Amino acid sequence: MGSLPEGARPVADRLKKKWGNDRGDAYDTSPEEKWEELKRNLDILVGKNAGNKSGNNKAAKKLSTKDRIQIEQFPTKTVFKYCYPRLDINVSKMQNHLLKSPFCVHPKTGRVCVPMDPAKADDFDPFDVPTLPRLMRELDEYNKKQQSQEESADNKEEKAGVTHEWQKTSLREPFEAFRRQFLTPMWQDLRRERRERAEEAAAATGDF
Known part of the structure; x- marks a missing residue:
């Protein structure tokens, strides 16, 4: 009042x-x-x-x-x-703010802003997200492991499934969740919209 x-x-x-x-x-x-x-x-x-x-x-x-x-x-x-949700003023001021986009890095903590699976929200630990030092260490460990192992069939299969650097680190799980729950559905929607617009244009011009 x-x-x-x-x-x-x-x-x-x-x-x-x-x-x-x-x-x-x-x-x-x-x-x-x-x-x-x-x-x-x-x-x-x-x-x-x-x-x-x-x-x-x-x-x-x-x-x-x-x-x-x-x-x-x-x-x-x-x-x-x-x-309503309260947004920090720094969201608008700072280009590297965590709410700007996924996979931003906090300038003070070094933690990576990772998308999370809503179905696993109860298991999400914000203090266990990847950090820059951790990612660098994981890349080094992965490369050393690949160099030291013999070129076995299993190892070749593992290497065949890794085409990006992020797949060698703890970013793999959140990125795959982001791709599965956001990127793939978004591209499907965009393709459907383009197809519907093309069909409407064809119907209007009689060009089937």
Whole structure:
């Protein structure tokens, strides 16, 4: 209630008095009911409610344009403030911010921002994600292992399945999940959209 615009102060005072009544209103009214009642009173204050009284019309006429806009926008702004995800301002300022894109590297911790499988969200440990030193170590260990092993059939099969550097590291699992759950479905959707547009264009021109 303290965040209501100054022009809605009479509404705030009236409802606080009503809801703070020890005779039952404060306990019988649910938070949802209070929210709806607050919105109704704000609508009446700005003259939106068709069934309001002439006294309320007079009060609405006394409101400045600025006050009226602030009161009308209050419910929506409040929902955004308390219910929507809060994005760090650095998301917009820093090109290497973790929320910019997958596989960014945090400049301080060296941790890689990896996509995760929603089905395994409970098992995800944000402190066990790959780091730059870890990836460098994994690459070195993989290459040393390949050099020291004999060119056996099993080893040839393993090498045949590795075509990118990231496949030699702990980035393999998150990248494959990213490709499976995002990239592949996205390309399928794009191909379908292109096909549908081509079919629509062919139908319009009679060129089948």
